[in-house]
Amino acid sequence: MTKIGLEIHGYIVSNEKLFCKCKSEHGLKYSKPNTNICPTCCGMPGAKPLLPNKKAMNKVIQIALILGCKINKKLVWARKHYDWPDLPKGYQNTISGPYAIPVGEKGKFLGIKITEAHLEEDPAAWNPKTGEIDYNRSGSPLIEIVTEPDFKNSEEVIAWLKQLISTLNYIKAIDKNVGIKADVNISVSGGKRIEIKNINSLKNIKTAIAYEIQRQQKELPKIQETRMFEETKGITIKMRTKEEAQDYRFISEPDLPVIKIEKSRVEKIKSELPETPHEKLKKLIKKYKIKKSSAEVLTKKFEVVEFFEKIIEKTNPKLAVRWVTEELLSVLNYNKKELEDVEIKPEHFIELLKKIEKGFITELNAKDILRSWKEKSSSPKIKEHSQISGTKEIEKICKQIIKENKKAVEDYKSGKKESLNFLIGQVMRLSNKRADFETTRKILKEKLKK
Ligand SMILES: [Zn+2]
Numbered sequence: 001m002t003k004i005g006l007e008i009h010g011y012i013v014s015n016e017k018l019f020c021k022c023k024s025e026h027g028l029k030y031s032k033p034n035t036n037i038c039p040t041c042c043g044m045p046g047a048k049p050l051l052p053n054k055k056a057m058n059k060v061i062q063i064a065l066i067l068g069c070k071i072n073k074k075l076v077w078a079r080k081h082y083d084w085p086d087l088p089k090g091y092q093n094t095i096s097g098p099y100a101i102p103v104g105e106k107g108k109f110l111g112i113k114i115t116e117a118h119l120e121e122d123p124a125a126w127n128p129k130t131g132e133i134d135y136n137r138s139g140s141p142l143i144e145i146v147t148e149p150d151f152k153n154s155e156e157v158i159a160w161l162k163q164l165i166s167t168l169n170y171i172k173a174i175d176k177n178v179g180i181k182a183d184v185n186i187s188v189s190g191g192k193r194i195e196i197k198n199i200n201s202l203k204n205i206k207t208a209i210a211y212e213i214q215r216q217q218k219e220l221p222k223i224q225e226t227r228m229f230e231e232t233k234g235i236t237i238k239m240r241t242k243e244e245a246q247d248y249r250f251i252s253e254p255d256l257p258v259i260k261i262e263k264s265r266v267e268k269i270k271s272e273l274p275e276t277p278h279e280k281l282k283k284l285i286k287k288y289k290i291k292k293s294s295a296e297v298l299t300k301k302f303e304v305v306e307f308f309e310k311i312i313e314k315t316n317p318k319l320a321v322r323w324v325t326e327e328l329l330s331v332l333n334y335n336k337k338e339l340e341d342v343e344i345k346p347e348h349f350i351e352l353l354k355k356i357e358k359g360f361i362t363e364l365n366a367k368d369i370l371r372s373w374k375e376k377s378s379s380p381k382i383k384e385h386s387q388i389s390g391t392k393e394i395e396k397i398c399k400q401i402i403k404e405n406k407k408a409v410e411d412y413k414s415g416k417k418e419s420l421n422f423l424i425g426q427v428m429r430l431s432n433k434r435a436d437f438e439t440t441r442k443i444l445k446e447k448l449k450k
Contacts, residue, residue, distance in 0.1 A: 002213055004157055005149035007183040008164070009142055010174035011122070014056045017041055017139035018121045019049030019093065024140045033134035041139035043088030048255050052077075056119065056141035057103075059173050061261065061269050063143060064104025064117040066167060066276060071266050072101045077253040085133060086126035094120035096144065097250035103261075110163055110278065113148035120144060143174065149185060154209035157184075158202055166277050170302040186212050191220040196236050199229045207234050280305050288317055297325045303339040304329070310346040315353045323353055327370055335374050343376035352380045362387045364433040388434045391443065394427070397435060398443045401426045412448055420444060 017024045020040040025031055039047035061071055078100045079091035095102055095118040107114035124138035145164075151157045161180075168174045181200045186209060187193040196212060199205045208229040215236070227236040275283070277299045284295040284305075298305050298321075308324050328349075332339060352369060355361045361369075361380070365387070369380045388394055401423055402409055412419035420441070427440045 002152055002186065002188050003149035004151035004153070004209060005185040006145075006147045006151070006157065006161075007185075008145040008147075008161075008180055009182070010145075010168065010180045011178050012056045012059045012119070012141040012143055013172055013175055014053055014059065014141050016053050016055075018053050018056055018119070018141040019051075019139055021050070022139065025136060031136055033132070033136060035136065037135045037138070042135050043090075043138075049093065052119070052256070052259065053141060057259070058265075058269060059141075060103045060117065060119045060143055061266060062171060062273065063145070063168065063173050064107065065266070065270055065273060066171065067104065067107040067109045067114045067117060067145065069104025069107030069114055069117055071104050071261060073261055073263075074101060075103060075259040075261065076101050077256040077259070078250050079253050080120075081249040081251075084123070084126070085131070086123040086138075088124070088135075088138075092121060092123060093253055093256070094118065096120060097248065099250060099252050109167075110160060112150045112160055115146040115148055117143060117145045149187070153213070154206045157209060158206050161202060161205070163278065166300060170277055171274055172302075184209060184212075186216065188213060188216045188220070191216050192222060192224045194221055194224070195226045197226055197228055197239065204229055204231055208236055212236050274302070277302075277305075288312055290317070290321055294321050294325050297329070301339065307339060307344075307346060307349075311350050311353070314350050316357050319353050319357060323349075327367060331370050331373075337374075342374065344373050345377050348373075348377035348379055355380060359387055359436075362433055362436060364428060364437070368433065387436055388431055391439060394431075394435050394439050395443055397427050397430050398440065398447055401430060402444075402447060409448065420448070423448075 011024075014024050016022065017036075020038050022038050022041055023031070023036040025036060040049055064071055075095055076099060077093055077095060078097045080094050080097055081091040083090060094100065096116075100118070102116035102118040104118075105114075105116040107117070120142050122137050122140040122142045125134040125136075127133075151160070161182075165174075165176075165180060169176045174180070179201065181198055182205055184196045184199060184205060185193055186196070194212060194216065196208050199208050211234060212227075223241060225241050226239045228239050229235075230237050280299045281292075281295050284290045284298060285292060290298070298308050304324065308320065311324070312320050328339075328344075332342070335342075352366055356363055356366050366380075405423060405426060408419045408422050412423070423444055424437070424440055427435050427444070428437075
């Protein structure tokens with residue numbers, strides 16, 4: 001039977017690095033190389049670590065709790081030794097290895113057993129082609145989540161990872177702009193365990209697992225080994241025979257004390273945990289009778305579902321679902337913004353939906369108002385937007401449009417039905433989108449029959 005286990009690495013959202021006060025940023029898009037550095041994160045001789053960043057510690061406890069882990073009372077930091085250009089100290093500080101007690105262990109998340117969740121520092125970024133090293137990343141807090149080999153195929157892995165990522169994004173625990181990396185352990189019946197290191201996207205994880213299962217079924221692995229994923233070819237390549245824990249010469253860290261996690265601290269974090277996307281989804285379907293597909297869109301982002309929950313109680317549910325999942329999200333997408341980047345007040349949105357429902361404004365005009373809220377919302381003014389639903393007034397405008405657009409009228413009469421849409425558009429333009437759509441269509445059709 002195929003068995004797959006994961007070691008997932010993600011950057012903890014934190015302003016500061018783990019053992020110094022330097023800014024924690026990941027990637028070149030933020031700062032020039034080697035600008036957020038100090039003797040501690042550059043591993044200079046004699047530089048000592050500060051106590052681990054409390055905010056990062058709290059985040060890891062929060063994640064471990066969401067994963068159903070038991071939180072340990074004492075954390076022991078260890079040194080994991082290896083020589084590599086990105087590691088100036090010659091060791092990495094981690095809460096993993098044979099002597100360490102992880103932050104959380106023995107959890108379960110959506111049917112998959114969690115072995116442990118722990119914290120460690122990131123090494124620097126090394127470019128093997130140029131030899132350049134950027135220490136901005138060095139010392140940033142990383143979480144590692146280790147699962148039991150409970151997965152049977154790549155589909156299961158991807159579906160689970162998607163849920164995990166959306167949950168971690170939900171509680172703003174990991175830096176979503178950087179994403180996750182995973183080491184994947186795979187073994188097939190009768191074969192040894194193979195580890196594929198550092199795969200950096202869901203797509204690549206899926207490809208690597210599918211390739212590796214096929215490969216192992218053909219040539220059953222006799223010894224443990226570590227492989228890497230070659231993205232351009234979609235295959236895995238042998239790196240080395242698998243290193244053992246003793247190869248890293250783990251020792252407990254003499255410069256850091258044992259960290260005590262008080263019960264009250266865990267209880268406080270527990271009491272402040274938000275609902276997971278999974279729980280929210282169930283609630284939306286049950287409490288508000290929302291279709292699963294819409295509920296899935298709503299629960300993808302925490303801010304969106306929070307916003308929705310604020311307006312659903314005070315508006316027509318059907319209208320609210322459509323206006324949040326379609327109109328609001330498309331305006332945000334168009335402007336390449338997230339809901340938290342713009343200041344749209346729920347009360348303004350509620351007002352807008354009420355005006356649509358009461359027929360004070362047309363949906364087209366409401367869309368214009370929504371589009372004007374690119375930076376922030378304001379109370380929707382209906383005077384200049386108020387809907388015209390009186391037949392007489394619309395009839396007058398239709399007459400004028402028919403008079404002014406002889407070509408389109410002829411086209412329609414000779415069978416080009418799409419000309420009607422053009423004429424409706426003209427009525428909308430002339431009425432400043434205030435004419436009721438259905439009434440306009442009816443009147444135009446009637447008039448064109450003659
Ligand atoms: Zn530093």
